[in-house]
Amino acid sequence: MGRGRVDLVFAALGDPARRALVEAVAERGDATATELAAGLPVTRQAVAKQLAALADAGLLSATRAGRETRYAVTPEPLSDAVAWMVDVGAAWDDRLARLRRSLAANLETKAL
């Protein structure tokens, strides 16, 4: 189910600066650390480090372009989080349907 990856995504997005970076990359389509740092009060190195962490979490894809790395947003990790909700929700729907039958059967047994 990719639970470990979901945890990594949450950790990566737990930091507001990183979330802002993902948004900035999403707005541009793709971007390098140099381009992103130009509009921010932080160094290129600091941005590059954050981008690498986001790429490790699978939130950004990294492509080498000359001396720089271009980053783009990948939507799959968000799908993992949605998948958790769908899987756990479906599991409870099944369990509660079985619990309903179990309770009904138990009442019938008592009535006999």
Next chain:
Amino acid sequence: MQIEREIVFPATPAEVWEAITEAERLEEWFATEVELDPRPGGEGVFRWGDGDERRAVVREAEPEERLVLDWDDEGEVVLELEEVDGGTRLHVTETSPDWSTALELHAFAWVAVA
């Protein structure tokens, strides 16, 4: 991140409590093989036919009212009972440990998609 479900059973709170705390009853709907000591601090082991196994510790157990299980791998399950017209309402909440950041993630997802 959490999911919630609510359902009303035509049964008394005592009957529903039995079904959610007695191992042999849990084996009818929750898992294939169940061991559970339904007291605070008690341990639970749940095994499924596909070889899956999960362990939990009972954090709260208020008979006919509230059962809280902490999964040893992740998250918690809260089962709350309430007597209503026609039976007993069971409210289920399963939470993954990251649910608070997930709310931000959810808000963030909208930004990213927009």
